Amino acid sequence: MNFKGRDLLTLRDFTPEEIGRLLDKAAEVKKDPAAYRKALDGKTLAMIFEKPSLRTRVTFETGMTQLHGHAIYISPADAGLGKRESVPDVARNLERWVNGIMARVFAHQVVEDLAAHAGVPVINGLSDDFHPVQALADFQTIREAAGRYEGVKLAYVGDGNNVTHSLLLAASRTGVSISVATPPGYEPRKDIVSEAVKTGRRTGCTVDVSNDLARAVRGAHFVYTDVWASMGQESEAQQRKAIFAPFQVNAKLMAMAGTDPWFLHCLPAHRGEEVTDEVADSPKSLIFQQAENRLHAQKAVMVLLMGD
Ligand code: CP
Numbered sequence: 001m002n003f004k005g006r007d008l009l010t011l012r013d014f015t016p017e018e019i020g021r022l023l024d025k026a027a028e029v030k031k032d033p034a035a036y037r038k039a040l041d042g043k044t045l046a047m048i049f050e051k052p053s054l055r056t057r058v059t060f061e062t063g064m065t066q067l068h069g070h071a072i073y074i075s076p077a078d079a080g081l082g083k084r085e086s087v088p089d090v091a092r093n094l095e096r097w098v099n100g101i102m103a104r105v106f107a108h109q110v111v112e113d114l115a116a117h118a119g120v121p122v123i124n125g126l127s128d129d130f131h132p133v134q135a136l137a138d139f140q141t142i143r144e145a146a147g148r149y150e151g152v153k154l155a156y157v158g159d160g161n162n163v164t165h166s167l168l169l170a171a172s173r174t175g176v177s178i179s180v181a182t183p184p185g186y187e188p189r190k191d192i193v194s195e196a197v198k199t200g201r202r203t204g205c206t207v208d209v210s211n212d213l214a215r216a217v218r219g220a221h222f223v224y225t226d227v228w229a230s231m232g233q234e235s236e237a238q239q240r241k242a243i244f245a246p247f248q249v250n251a252k253l254m255a256m257a258g259t260d261p262w263f264l265h266c267l268p269a270h271r272g273e274e275v276t277d278e279v280a281d282s283p284k285s286l287i288f289q290q291a292e293n294r295l296h297a298q299k300a301v302m303v304l305l306m307g308d
């Protein structure tokens, strides 16, 4: 299994075995951080942001520091992707100086274009279509809480967005059954669902997408939600509030699972909208463990992709 020099743009590009290796590495890095103290000695990661961030910026930057490397934050204004400078030219400049590029973008094609024109690994730190490093941290958290992947059911409730897509791909690769419920018209992309169904047949899990909340949540060990309007959809936020209101994760919805499930959220949360304080702050909430695991999972990714 070879990760060196590869890009991480979407989990679709990785086999179940490779995702398993990435997740095992994330657990190793978390357990024994000292063993990786010099893993990226003298290496630099450029971090390009077209959108705001707390977790992604701080965990990639802290991760590089802990691996004895260095990270450079490039703000939306400085990146000016496709405006100040073309995406291929940005990639051709950066590859001359740094050992890896992390990018948070609007159009997914931008990370594809960066990867096509940079000879160093490109890591997707969220695009409109995918959030792969989030899903890795989430599945690290799921295994820590449940102790396994086999026989585990994850329910995702709300908008079929970038986070949903990466969860579908991660679930099908780890063998976790996933059930998604969205309002009509907000389902995840069909090609991604089909891919997850196909991979799930091989790993022994089911993939279910519907508009039926009760069906999604019933028997779930984990209930996951995300904001109703993602970054870039601010103008739709008001309209979406009415449409998504029945999909709020509150105590009543959690009780519908019948399993006292854990609660997951990638954050930032809009408390009082997609989730109540009662659920987000309950003892079953793993939201800050997920946030912590962003650090460990991404250190694992960087060690495997950018290490010697
Ligand atoms: N979950 C996540 O990616 O958080 P940020 O948007 O703060 O980076």
Ligand code: NVA
Pocket (backbone or CB within 6 Å): 126, 161, 162, 163, 226, 227, 229, 230, 231, 266, 267, 268
């Ligand atoms: N779906 C959200 C995730 C934020 C981490 C967004 O894209 O804004």
